């Protein structure tokens with residue numbers, strides 16, 4: 001079922017989204033050579049606690065997962081695309097890190113992700129992250145009243161193809177509200193003018209995942225959670241929670 005949010009609900013979701021934005025900003029600030037992924041989870045955990053927010057990630061167990069998720073962020077390094085479990089791994093110079101985070105506040109949820117480079121960036125990683133940001137921006141720009149879901153999907157896919165990047169075929173964005181994953185799904189590939197009608201009060205998590213190797217394939221790691229590229233190429237993932245409104249798309253997960 002798709003829940004269309006009232007304007008009051010959108011304001012409440014903005015507050016949940018703000019906590020996510022702040023947590024990710026703090027993680028970005030802390031991410032450096034020698035810092036462990038588990039330490040970054042602690043940074044996000046503190047921000048959530050400071051705002052009285054809960055984590056929709058902690059203990060989350062979707063159908064594909066063998067174990068409940070043990071952290072408040074996903075931390076995916078280099079050839080990990082999404083769903084990386086924060087470990088004691090310490091970031092190294094030149095790593096590409098994607099961090100996904102959620103927050104639940106007053107019954108409403110926000111979900112967002114960032115990708116960044118650690119220490120001395122590889123030029124190819126900078127380009128990959130920029131392309132992923134462009135794909136997200138294009139998806140958000142297409143999130144308008146009167147449009148269709150396929151407009152968003154097509155906008156993301158067009159940017160990904162223009163830079164010869166692959167995307168995991170069966171993972172993408174989603175509706176979001178009282179829980180993190182709601183209907184409708186937001187595929188990262190689709191036909192313009194097709195699919196779910198976009199209307200005022202629909203809230204979507206839009207999240208392109210670009211794989212530099214160009215293949216639309218992934219493999220699941222031995223932890224049962226982490227998605228990796230099959231060719232060892234690097235991946236980036238950037239996400240915002242976005243409300244479709246009569247005044248245009250409104251990003252809810254900025255700090």
Ligand code: MG
Nearest residue numbers: 100101111112
């Ligand atoms: Mg997310």
Ligand code: MG
Nearest residue numbers: 111205207239
């Ligand atoms: Mg999401």
